[in-house]
Amino acid sequence: MRKDKILKYSIYILGVFCLCIFIFIRVKYGLQFIQNAPFCHDGGDLYRQNYITDFREPLPPFSNINQKNKYELPWYTNSPKHPSFDSADIVCVGDSYFFFHWLTTFPERLQDETGEKVYYYNGYNPMQPFMNAAYKKGRKKVLIYEMGERGLMHYLIQRMPLNPEPEKKTNEDDSFCLLLSKNDIERKYNRVLQRGMFIADLYEKIATFKFRTFEYINYKTPVYCLNPSWLFVKESVNNSESSFFYQHTDKEIQTLCDNLKRIQTKLKEEYNMELVFMPIPSKISIYHSLVFENEEYNNFLPRLYKGLDILQIPYVDLYHSFVKCSDTLYYRTDTHWNEKGITIAINKTIEKLTEIGYNNDKANNECQ
Amino acid sequence: MLFNSLEFLVFFPIVLMGYFFIPFKFRWIFLLISSYYFYICWDPIFVVLIIGSTLTDYFCSIKIAASKSKIIRKRLLYVSLIINLGLLFFFKYFNFFNDSIRDVVTLLGGTYSISNHDFKLPVGISFYTFQTLGYTIDVYKKRIDAEKKLLRFALYVTYFPQLVAGPIERAKNLIPQLRTKYEFNYYRVRNGLVLMLWGFVKKMVIADRIAEYTSEIFYNPGVYKGVIIWIANFFFYIQIYCDFSGYSDIAIGAAGIMGVKLMRNFRQPFFAQTTQEFWSRWHISLTTWFRDYLYVFLGGRRNGQFRMILSIIIVFLINGLWHGATWNFIIFGGVHGLFIVLYVLLRDTIKKIKNKIGLLKYNIVDSVLNISVVSLVFISTSPFFMTKTFSDALVIIRDSFSISISNPTTIINIFKFPVDFWISVLAILVLYYVEYVAEYVGLENWFKKIPKFLMWVLLLIGVSSIVFFGKWDALDFIYFQF
Numbered sequence: 001m002r003k004d005k006i007l008k009y010s011i012y013i014l015g016v017f018c019l020c021i022f023i024f025i026r027v028k029y030g031l032q033f034i035q036n037a038p039f040c041h042d043g044g045d046l047y048r049q050n051y052i053t054d055f056r057e058p059l060p061p062f063s064n065i066n067q068k069n070k071y072e073l074p075w076y077t078n079s080p081k082h083p084s085f086d087s088a089d090i091v092c093v094g095d096s097y098f099f100f101h102w103l104t105t106f107p108e109r110l111q112d113e114t115g116e117k118v119y120y121y122n123g124y125n126p127m128q129p130f131m132n133a134a135y136k137k138g139r140k141k142v143l144i145y146e147m148g149e150r151g152l153m154h155y156l157i158q159r160m161p162l163n164p165e166p167e168k169k170t171n172e173d174d175s176f177c178l179l180l181s182k183n184d185i186e187r188k189y190n191r192v193l194q195r196g197m198f199i200a201d202l203y204e205k206i207a208t209f210k211f212r213t214f215e216y217i218n219y220k221t222p223v224y225c226l227n228p229s230w231l232f233v234k235e236s237v238n239n240s241e242s243s244f245f246y247q248h249t250d251k252e253i254q255t256l257c258d259n260l261k262r263i264q265t266k267l268k269e270e271y272n273m274e275l276v277f278m279p280i281p282s283k284i285s286i287y288h289s290l291v292f293e294n295e296e297y298n299n300f301l302p303r304l305y306k307g308l309d310i311l312q313i314p315y316v317d318l319y320h321s322f323v324k325c326s327d328t329l330y331y332r333t334d335t336h337w338n339e340k341g342i343t344i345a346i347n348k349t350i351e352k353l354t355e356i357g358y359n360n361d362k363a364n365n366e367c368q
Numbered sequence: 369m370l371f372n373s374l375e376f377l378v379f380f381p382i383v384l385m386g387y388f389f390i391p392f393k394f395r396w397i398f399l400l401i402s403s404y405y406f407y408i409c410w411d412p413i414f415v416v417l418i419i420g421s422t423l424t425d426y427f428c429s430i431k432i433a434a435s436k437s438k439i440i441r442k443r444l445l446y447v448s449l450i451i452n453l454g455l456l457f458f459f460k461y462f463n464f465f466n467d468s469i470r471d472v473v474t475l476l477g478g479t480y481s482i483s484n485h486d487f488k489l490p491v492g493i494s495f496y497t498f499q500t501l502g503y504t505i506d507v508y509k510k511r512i513d514a515e516k517k518l519l520r521f522a523l524y525v526t527y528f529p530q531l532v533a534g535p536i537e538r539a540k541n542l543i544p545q546l547r548t549k550y551e552f553n554y555y556r557v558r559n560g561l562v563l564m565l566w567g568f569v570k571k572m573v574i575a576d577r578i579a580e581y582t583s584e585i586f587y588n589p590g591v592y593k594g595v596i597i598w599i600a601n602f603f604f605y606i607q608i609y610c611d612f613s614g615y616s617d618i619a620i621g622a623a624g625i626m627g628v629k630l631m632r633n634f635r636q637p638f639f640a641q642t643t644q645e646f647w648s649r650w651h652i653s654l655t656t657w658f659r660d661y662l663y664v665f666l667g668g669r670r671n672g673q674f675r676m677i678l679s680i681i682i683v684f685l686i687n688g689l690w691h692g693a694t695w696n697f698i699i700f701g702g703v704h705g706l707f708i709v710l711y712v713l714l715r716d717t718i719k720k721i722k723n724k725i726g727l728l729k730y731n732i733v734d735s736v737l738n739i740s741v742v743s744l745v746f747i748s749t750s751p752f753f754m755t756k757t758f759s760d761a762l763v764i765i766r767d768s769f770s771i772s773i774s775n776p777t778t779i780i781n782i783f784k785f786p787v788d789f790w791i792s793v794l795a796i797l798v799l800y801y802v803e804y805v806a807e808y809v810g811l812e813n814w815f816k817k818i819p820k821f822l823m824w825v826l827l828l829i830g831v832s833s834i835v836f837f838g839k840w841d842a843l844d845f846i847y848f849q850f
Contacts, residue, residue: 003554008388011557015385018378185409189374210836214787222784 025188035195044096044335046231049218051194051207055229057333059102081108081118085133088119090353091273093126094146097280097345100336106146109346114353124155126263130271131166142358143273144316144349145263148335149282149301150235150242156256157241162266223284225291231333232291236284244284244292248300257307264313276352278316278345279304280337283330286322314356316348369409371618372571379406380622383528387626392549396523399546399626403528407491410532414490417455422525424451425500426518429507433514441508448504456497459489464693492532494690498657500525503539505661512540520546529622533615535633535653542628550627560625565830566802567617568838574795575610576839578603581782581792586754589763596779597768604750605743606796609637612651636807638800641738643707643745654690658683677712681705691753696761700752707745791837 024030047055082088092098092107099105099122104112107120121129126145129135147155194203210216217224223232235242260277267273285297301319308315321344322329329341337345369375383402390398408415428448432441463484473480503524506512515521524543530536550556585592585600592600616633623630633653640646647655666679681702688701711718722728727737751764780789805814815823 004552007554007557008552011381011384011388014381015389018381019385022378022382185375186373189378193374206835214785216785216787219784 021189021192025185025192031188031191034192034197035200037195044100044233045333046221046233046335047333048194049220050211050231051200051204052211052217053204053208054211054226055224055231055333057229057331059331059334081111083119084117085119085121085129085135086138087117089116089141090114090118091129091141091143092118092120092146093123093129093143094278095122095124095148095151097148097336097342098122098146100342102334102336103339103342106342106345109342110144110349113346113350124151125160125164126275127160127162127266128164128167131164134166135271137270137272140272140274142276142353142356143267144276144278146278146280148280149285150233152256152279152300152304153241153246153248153252156259157252159259160263162262223291229332230287230290232284233335236282237291244282244288244298245295246300247298248303253303253307256304257311257313260308260313261311274314274356274358276314276316276349276356277308278318278349280345281319281322283335285319286329314352316345316352318345318348321348369406371615372568372576375409384625388552396520396546399528400519400523400526403523403526403531406528407526407531410491411488414488414493417459417490417493418496418526419522421452421455421496421500422518422522424448425504425525426515426521429504429514430516432504432508445504445508449501452497452501456493458485459487459493461689461693495534495536496525496531498536498654502536502657502661506539512543515539515543527623527628529619529628530630533612533619534651535616535619535631536657537630537653541631545628548627553627556627557625560621560623562827563621563624564618565621565827565834567614567619567621568834569830570610570614570617570799572614572838572840573833574792574799575607575614576841577783577788577792577795577837578607578610580784580788582607582754584782586751586760586764587756589755589760590767593767593770594772596782597764598747599779601747601750601768603792604754605747606799608753609634609650610799636803638743638803639739639807640742641735642711643704643742644711646742646746647704647708654687658687662686677709680708680712684708695758696752696755699758699761700749703749703752704745 021034024034045059047057085091090107090110092110094106098107098120105120107118110116111118119129121132123129124147126143193199207216220234221231222234223237224230236244239245241248260275264275267275279301281301284291285301288295288297305315305317305319322341325340325344327340329337329344331338369379379402383399386398386402387395404415407418425448428444432444435441435444466482466484470480470482503512507514515524520543523546524537524539527537527542527546582600582604585597586604613634620630620633631653633651635649635652637646637649640649663679663683666682667675668679669676684701684705685698686701688697688699688704691697691700719728722734727734748765751761751768755761755764780786783789783792802811805811818826
């Protein structure tokens with residue numbers, strides 16, 4: 001009888017606990033409350049794919065924390081410093097290298113360094129912000145188009161739509177209907193398990209034990225080294241077209257360049273925009289010797305640069321600058337660049353802007 | 369919602385709490401809502417099909433029970449059969465038959481313009497269709513009374529522990545249990561939890577770990593040869609058993625905690641001594657369904673040997689087709705049917721031969737030999753089950769006979785983590801031991817005999833093995849695709 005009661009009440013307690021989790025992960029900021037942190041984009045944070053202590057690298061605090069609401073980080077589609085597309089001097093289009101939460105973002109720095117109004121759009125298609133804003137041809141401007149090296153064969157090998165449909169705003173997070181929502185539920189439960197207030201430490205200890213004893217590591221980060229500890233993301237080291245090992249054909253390089261030329265022509269003719277392309281080298285392309293003793297870089301970016309030169313597409317050559325630099329330019333356990341990396345990128349971008357005569361053009365625009 | 373997901377680990381305690389807290393007369397309503405929620409978590413749109421199937425069989429069976437006219441009863445049964453099998457055919461088999469007809473017409477030089485549909489296969493459609501069909505046939509045959517409460521009948525159709533992958537329950541077993549009041553019982557809850565734990569171990573520690581190896585081999589035909597393939601065939605035999613029986617254990621355990629005893633779905637198939645016996649131990653709820661509703665209908669043993677053989681072959685071809693709409697599954701079913709027929713025909717001869725060479729004197733040797741042959745039948749037909757196309761299966765079978773000596777490290781390195789090979793081997797040995805105990809001692813007896821602390825140690829090992837060695841990527845159960 002006593003056993004009955006103990007078990008029964010244990011089930012009740014467990015049930016109430018689970019009910020709380022069930023509700024919390026479905027209501028606004030509930031998950032953030034459980035993990036006592038903002039729900040941010042951290043797809044590139046390779047430590048958080050594993051939670052293995054050996055790979056825990058201190059990251060700086062979020063650069064763009066919201067003072068009013070600590071649970072909300074902006075996943076912004078425009079720069080907080082300059083939210084107007086129409087009046088911007090420079091438009092930045094790109095993904096996580098441009099809005100990496102742990103650093104003052106690239107567009108904001110560019111604005112600070114150049115004194116220009118820099119607008120940022122988070123996405124892969126450089127034509128999208130024009131469609132969203134129904135932009136009409138105006139004075140000459142520059143568009144800096146960022147893409148990670150491992151994304152090139154994914155996004156640019158095909159022709160990108162030059163007139164995409166304008167994006168619609170969604171208000172999914174505002175609805176209490178999330179209680180019944182099934183969006184990403186398993187992922188959210190995983191977050192509770194990995195980062196929940198009372199369980200995160202235990203989770204990390206178990207993950208670390210499994211790594212140290214059985215060498216278990218998340219399949220998303222199959223290549224790593226210890227002392228110093230580095231993690232490399234799967235797509236850059238597997239047998240896909242995004243990989244370090246992939247040997248690109250001349251035809252593929254040509255197709256990439258042709259597709260960029262198509263975008264450049266459209267931007268110039270229709271919107272009076274000068275394209276500056278900025279492919280960001282994968283971490284493995286620079287630091288492969290740490291994990292592969294006998295492998296050489298497939299020379300993808302230098303080959304791409306040659307193709308871009310021939311078609312006269314301006315680009316920011318980060319690869320050669322990064323290779324020459326003896327400092328560490330990426331976070332060891334994140335896919336993104338660090339303070340030094342982004343500083344080089346800013347300097348090289350300003351150099352490129354000068355090289356293509358951006359300042360002269362601007363002066364001319366102002367005189368007119 | 370998969371059983372091996374965090375979502376289920378949160379969902380189930382909530383259901384249990386509500387189930388034991390709510391007064392008895394409202395419990396079944398609570399279970400019905402929970403069951404619908406469980407299904408909606410996959411794809412809300414397909415809940416319409418379950419509702420359709422429920423309404424069809426509810427009204428047909430009510431009318432069948434009320435009608436005294438044999439013709440009307442038969443017509444109502446046909447209505448139920450046509451609607452249920454029609455939906456199943458449309459969603460599961462239409463594209464397969466459409467492609468097959470197109471191939472034949474094209475081969476004959478004709479043109480064929482009917483295109484395939486691109487609807488997803490509703491999860492569990494084969495299971496709940498058979499369950500509702502069985503109910504209507506039982507009412508028609510007057511084996512059971514029709515359930516008068518629509519919502520209670522709806523609960524029978526959607527009862528969440530067994531909704532998407534069985535066991536395919538019989539109405540006479542499940543419906544009365546849904547009406548019966550159960551008090552909380554420590555032993556029942558404990559046994560249910562232990563069974564669920566064992567199910568999770570089978571699925572997450574064994575099946576999903578071995579799946580890494582088998583997927584690599586079967587999804588890359590032409591790459592691997594010889595021993596590597598035979599190991600994959602054997603691993604697949606273990607994988608599918610652990611995957612499906614693991615699911616069944618979780619389902620039976622979950623229902624058991626709530627006082628419902630679902631039918632047993634597996635009974636140590638590794639120890640079957642004939643293919644026929646194997647199928648009486650494997651996916652029992654489906655095999656007995658085919659026996660009761662199809663084999664008997666086709667004539668079974670009543671009309672001579674030829675009719676019996678024909679019935680067996682038809683039943684096993686349909687059994688194969690039930691598993692999936694591809695020629696691979698039909699061949700898989702056909703081969704197993706053929707072995708059963710061969711055994712039926714040659715049973716006496718085999719016995720004479722064994723007697724002549726003195727094998728029957730050595731019971732153990734004879735048993736081991738029989739078990740090995742039965743296992744070999746399943747193992748050698750694994751490629752049909754696991755590969756995507758018929759030609760892939762043929763390539764795997766061809767390559768399995770090529771003589772190539774594999775370095776043991778090559779085999780081990782097919783796993784993402786080499787340690788997984790050794791964990792798999794150890795886990796398979798443990799699995800065989802548990803199956804052996806279950807077959808020859810009985811697990812309940814065994815549990816009673818061992819000291820209490822040892823039982824707690826075993827439970828701790830079970831939980832730890834899931835925490836440390838479980839694959840938490842929430843891989844689908846193989847039988848969900850059916």
